[in-house]
Amino acid sequence: MDSIIDKIGIVQALWPSLVKGLWMTFQISILAILLGSILGFCLGVAKTLGYFVLEKLINGYLHLLRGSPYLVQLYIIFFVLPSLGISWLQFDGYTAAVVSLSLYTSSYVTEIVASAIFAVPNGQSEAARSVGMTRSQTYRYVVIPQALKLTIPPMASVYVIVIKSTAVLSVIGISELTRQGEVAIMRMPGDIMFIYCLIALFYFLYCYPVLRFSKWAEGKFGSVGDVDH
Amino acid sequence: MSEPMIMIDAVSKTYHLKSRPEPVRALDNVSNHVDSGEVVVVIGPSGSGKSTLLRSLNGLQEVDSGKIVIDGVEVTDKKTDINKLRAKVGMVFQHFNLFQHKTALENIVMPQVIVAKRTREEAEEIANDLLAKVGIPDRGNNYPSMLSGGQQQRVAIARSLAMKPKVMLFDEATSALDPETVGGVLELMRQLAADGMTMAVVTHEMGFAREAADRVIFMDEGRVIEENTPNNFFDNPQSDRAQDFLRQIL
Ligand SMILES: Nc1ncnc2c1ncn2[C@@H]1O[C@H](COP(=O)(O)OP(=O)(O)OP(=O)(O)O)[C@@H](O)[C@H]1O
Ligand SMILES: [Mg+2]
Numbered sequence: 001m002d003s004i005i006d007k008i009g010i011v012q013a014l015w016p017s018l019v020k021g022l023w024m025t026f027q028i029s030i031l032a033i034l035l036g037s038i039l040g041f042c043l044g045v046a047k048t049l050g051y052f053v054l055e056k057l058i059n060g061y062l063h064l065l066r067g068s069p070y071l072v073q074l075y076i077i078f079f080v081l082p083s084l085g086i087s088w089l090q091f092d093g094y095t096a097a098v099v100s101l102s103l104y105t106s107s108y109v110t111e112i113v114a115s116a117i118f119a120v121p122n123g124q125s126e127a128a129r130s131v132g133m134t135r136s137q138t139y140r141y142v143v144i145p146q147a148l149k150l151t152i153p154p155m156a157s158v159y160v161i162v163i164k165s166t167a168v169l170s171v172i173g174i175s176e177l178t179r180q181g182e183v184a185i186m187r188m189p190g191d192i193m194f195i196y197c198l199i200a201l202f203y204f205l206y207c208y209p210v211l212r213f214s215k216w217a218e219g220k221f222g223s224v225g226d227v228d229h
Numbered sequence: 230m231s232e233p234m235i236m237i238d239a240v241s242k243t244y245h246l247k248s249r250p251e252p253v254r255a256l257d258n259v260s261n262h263v264d265s266g267e268v269v270v271v272i273g274p275s276g277s278g279k280s281t282l283l284r285s286l287n288g289l290q291e292v293d294s295g296k297i298v299i300d301g302v303e304v305t306d307k308k309t310d311i312n313k314l315r316a317k318v319g320m321v322f323q324h325f326n327l328f329q330h331k332t333a334l335e336n337i338v339m340p341q342v343i344v345a346k347r348t349r350e351e352a353e354e355i356a357n358d359l360l361a362k363v364g365i366p367d368r369g370n371n372y373p374s375m376l377s378g379g380q381q382q383r384v385a386i387a388r389s390l391a392m393k394p395k396v397m398l399f400d401e402a403t404s405a406l407d408p409e410t411v412g413g414v415l416e417l418m419r420q421l422a423a424d425g426m427t428m429a430v431v432t433h434e435m436g437f438a439r440e441a442a443d444r445v446i447f448m449d450e451g452r453v454i455e456e457n458t459p460n461n462f463f464d465n466p467q468s469d470r471a472q473d474f475l476r477q478i479l
Contacts, residue, residue: 127326127385130287131340131392132316141343146330 010191011198014184021180022202028094028176029163032101036162037155039102040109045139047114058110065107071168074100078172097169101162108158116147149221156214160207167203177202232301233262234396234427235286240295240305242281242451255281256292257451263396268428270438270459273448274474279431282448283398286429287318300395316344319389323401325381327373333360333384334369337391345392352391359387363417379410386417397421399430415441435479439463447471 047058065073078096081089091099120143128138170179181199185192242256255278263269271279284290286297288304288311297304302314327336337356341347347355360366363383365376373381382402389397399418403411415434419441422428432438438445438459445462447455447470455468466472 121326123322123324123326124328126289127320127322127328127388128340129312130289130315130318130320131388132312132314132344133340134312137343141339142328142330146328149330 007194010188010194013188014195014198017180017184018177018198018202021175021177022206024174024180025163025166025176025203026206028097028101028169028174029159029166031098032105032166033159033162035098035102036105037109040106041113043106043110044113045117045144047110048117062107062110065103070100070104070165071171073104074168074172093169093172093174096172097166097174101165101169104165105158105162108161109155112151112154112158113147116150117143119150120146152221153214153218156210156217160210160214163207163210164203234265234267234300235261235263235429236296236298237261237282237286238296238298240282240285240292240297242278242285242290242292254451256285256295259295259448259451259453261446261453261456263427263429265427266425267443268422268426268430268441269444269446270442271429271431271446271448272433272435272438272474273454277448278451279448280400281451283320283400283429283431286396286398287315287320289320312344316340316392317395319386319392319394319397321382321385321389321397321399321402323404325373325378325385325405327381327384327388329373331372332369333365333371333373333376333380336373336384337388340388341391355391356387359390360384362390363387364413377410378406379413382406382410382414383417386414386421390421394426396427396429399428399432401431401433403432403434433478435463447474449474 043058043061047055049055074096077091077100078093082091124142124146125138128142129135133141166174166176167178169176170182173179175183177199181195184195188195238260240256240259241254244253244255246253257278259278259282261269271282273279281290285292286299286304292305295305299314299318302317303309304311304314327333328339331339334353334356337359338349338352341352341355342349345352357366357369360369363386365380365383368376368380368384371380373384376384386402402418403414406414411434415437418428418430418437422441430437430442440459442459445457445459446453447457447462447466447468449470455462455466455471457467462471463475466475
């Protein structure tokens with residue numbers, strides 16, 4: 001009985017800082033998802049246009065981002081870039097977090113968008129071109145609307161990955177959820193297990209609806225294949 | 230004598246594929262013409278270049294050499310506004326290729342609004358008239374996935390007709406249909422022919438070729454082997470290859 005009252009006491013004491021942490025996690029992940037999706041969408045479309053050099057450049061970008069751990073990318077953007085002495089590359093922690101996570105997000109979104117566009121049957125563009133639509137009209141009115149439907153399920157899985165990746169941001173001192181938890185543990189080292197479970201629960205409360213949405217969308221729209229991670 | 234509607238002059242096309250050792254000569258110096266209001270049926274064995282020929286007529290397939298002119302506009306000229314030309318040349322595909330994310334009505338409305346710059350109201354009126362004309366007046370709100378193959382092909386024909394084309398190209402328009410829906414679509418094509426549409430039709434429906442064609446073109450290995458009136462072609466084919474082909478399919 002005592003211990004339950006004890007735990008309620010801990011939750012009450014930590015509640016404000018954990019909610020603040022969740023709010024920070026939410027902010028950064030939403031910004032990264034938004035910016036990363038816009039960038040990824042543009043790169044994904046560009047990759048399908050059939051310009052050889054452009055495609056190779058984008059592939060290079062993707063390999064760079066997907067072939068290295070996110071933590072290393074974060075370090076490079078936060079610690080290494082400022083040392084180059086270029087003024088617009090002097091990021092504070094918050095900006096570095098948003099920038100690096102957006103780039104990371106974009107690398108997944110690019111692949112998803114490009115493969116969704118390739119998955120739209122060729123006959124759709126042929127029919128559009130045959131009635132006299134230009135190439136860009138064909139993309140805008142026929143190919144992309146159909147491709148976007150295919151991207152919904154894999155996109156939701158990527159968003160969950162991005163949300164969970166924000167935990168890494170504690171290493172550069174962003175007061176997101178994990179960081180707030182670590183601070184709390186310094187205050188109450190005896191309750192480390194309970195506090196980590198509490199943090200996991202907070203992440204779960206944020207990710208679960210997205211995952212449910214992803215499952216629902218997969219049933220409704222089908223998928224262009226899973227993302228590898 | 231007026232100009233022919235379609236003029237094909239010494240057109241050649243060779244496909245090079247990395248995965249194939251030999252290049253494929255899909256069109257080998259093909260020349261022909263189709264007069265205004267004429268219905269030409271193109272037949273020939275698989276791989277003889279029929280689709281390549283048809284697709285080159287609206288520039289969907291670029292050719293290596295030769296000249297194609299439709300209604301006085303040179304398709305093979307790089308300076309031609311190919312999109313403007315394509316609006317005048319309807320194309321009907323084996324697999325219908327309706328826009329999957331749009332209803333039947335929207336499939337017919339969208340190109341009119343985007344390409345022909347008609348108002349929505351005008352486009353919808355034309356679309357509804359055409360749906361009635363092709364025999365499915367009450368299917369406008371259905372998505373393609375809810376329509377039978379035959380119904381989808383009718384919508385596809387209506388979509389092409391909405392652009393008020395001067396020429397209609399049909400590439401095996403009934404090959405993917407269930408037997409019971411083939412007749413209706415062929416009947417629709419006959420009706421179009423009777424209305425004076427200029428048509429180039431690739432088909433395996435020999436009954437249609439015999440009744441509806443003004444002229445039959447027989448192709449093999451990228452060349453026009455024989456050209457004849459339907460009755461002569463079917464009853465008294467001149468070339469050995471046409472005789473072989475007819476023996477195999479009839
Ligand atoms: N896009 C392409 N790339 C490479 N080769 C092609 C392509 N399209 C057609 N071919 C080849 O060109 C030749 C002619 O093809 P085409 O599709 O024009 O024949 P077809 O008479 O329409 O045949 P079918 O009756 O089977 O439809 C074939 O050997 C085919 O393999
Ligand atoms: Mg063919």
